[in-house]
Amino acid sequence: MQNFSYHAPATLGEACALMAEAPDRSRFLAGGSDLHLALEHHAGPVDTVIDLKRIAGLEGIEETPGGGWRIGALTRMAALERHQGLRAALPALCAAAAVVGGPPIRNRATLGGNLCNASPAADTATPLLAFGAQVEVSGGGVPGSNASRTLALEALWAGPRSTTLRPEEVLTAVVIPPPPTGGGANESTANESTAHGNAFARLTRSAMDIALVNAAASLTLDGSGRLASLTVALGAVGATVLSVPGTDALLGRPVDEALLEDIGKMAETAAQPITDVRASAEYRREMAGVMAMRAVGWAAAPAKGDTP
Ligand SMILES: Cc1cc2nc3c(=O)[nH]c(=O)nc-3n(C[C@H](O)[C@H](O)[C@H](O)COP(=O)(O)OP(=O)(O)OC[C@H]3O[C@@H](n4cnc5c(N)ncnc54)[C@H](O)[C@@H]3O)c2cc1C
Known part of the structure; x- marks a missing residue:
């Protein structure tokens, strides 16, 4: 493992500004389950690791009006796997989260990390693509950066282990639209005929x-x-x-x-x-x-x- 300086900023703005100082030699850290391997094997020289976990508002699962969902990027696989509302509405996502590594990995690994690692085998990416999910990203107010933007999930990936994010951009949330009929998994209330x-x-x-x-x-x-x-x-x-x-x-x-x-x-x-x-x-x-x-x-x- 290479030596690096570790930062745990309390705000998105601080995190993005730190990244903007030396984007080629810095990495964001979420759960670290992919990053620690990358630092050992293929990340190139990295001297700054910027931990996102102290930043408020990046974690959590909420249902949005009409039966959609908004999931914070720092939400862990274990939380997805166990969430009762998600299990009823989006069993595909819960099933995918439930097979990411073993329990110790799922207690650390985050949804945003799974997507930003950009592996073609990322398990949660597949149901999210089937749902037509979007991702919210933010440049934290860094000058010259996008303040925040939303893009279709498929537009996040440039290829294996490569995203279209600017270096200082953080994925902040995943937004899942309501199903086409506007109801839940075993829909009986929103539309009786579908x-x-x-x-x-x-x-x-x-x-x-x-x-x-x-x-x-x-x-x-x-x-x-x-x-x-x-x-x-x-x-x-x-x-x-x-x-x-x-x-x-x-x-x-x-x-x-x-x-x-x-x-x-x-x-x-x-x-x-x-x-x-x-x-x-x-x-x-x-x-x-x-x-x-x-x-x-x-x-x-x-x-x-x-x-x-
Ligand atoms: C033993 C083991 C088994 C595994 N099994 C599976 C499996 O079965 N299925 C599977 O899909 N994956 C598996 N993984 C991979 C890994 O656990 C997941 O990809 C995990 O979700 C990554 O999330 P993380 O929070 O640990 O990301 P990290 O390792 O912290 O970050 C991964 C990458 O994304 C970047 N990043 C993280 N969060 C953000 C953000 N919010 N904004 C911008 N960039 C960000 C980091 O800079 C880094 O480049 C396994 C890993 C291990 C070690």
Whole structure:
């Protein structure tokens, strides 16, 4: 581990100003579960670490009007995994948070860190992409920086381990819009004739390993059980987490075996995997199809009134 000076500022402005002094040799610290490895292996020379954890207002989970959610960037995986409201409305996100490492990692690892580390296998990124999430970022008032801005999640990533953030920008929150029907997971109140569901599926070599492939689906069924909306995202099969294009062509169909076969083929086509130590590109492509089928089937089950 390299030697570095450690700062724990109390405000976003101080944190961003510190970063702006020497952006090439400084890093923000959240839970540190990725950063400590980066400092040992591939971060390059770093002499300043700026801890974000003392800054008020960066942690917490709140429901927004209409059934959306706002989650602070410093919110830990353990908090996501256990939050009762999120478990009911966004089980895909809770399931993804629940498989990030083991309990000690989940007690430190943050949602913002998972997204800013920009791994294509980041588990929480996949459901958030399926939900159409946005991220809020702030330059902390540093001269020449954006005060604050909101961007689509997919616009956060430039490639593996690379984001589009300016060095002094901090990701402050993740904003998840209400589902298309405006209701919750087992919707009965907001709109009597539609139901929303979402699910996460993941394949790994062992429980503590990162995903070989993961997939998330978010869908709405109309009163006759036909698809009214469908988004599917895939992780670990491209340079970034990616969306499966063309799912609108499936709207109006029931979620049956034929539809799952079609979504599997679409996911295989969308996947752009590489071969690495964990799996071959061919295996990953085939499994992208299987994981997408599982995620869509599981997402539809509660919406149809079945047990997933
Ligand atoms: C043993 C082990 C197992 C793991 N298993 C998994 C797994 O199964 N699935 C998975 O997805 N991940 C896994 N990870 C990776 C890691 O735990 C997650 O990516 C974690 O969510 C990162 O969050 P953090 O708070 O620890 O980030 P940090 O390590 O503190 O930061 C990560 C990067 O993001 C930057 N950063 C952090 N927060 C912000 C912010 N708010 N604004 C701007 N930049 C920021 C940091 O500067 C750094 O470059 C594992 C890690 C370990 C060590």
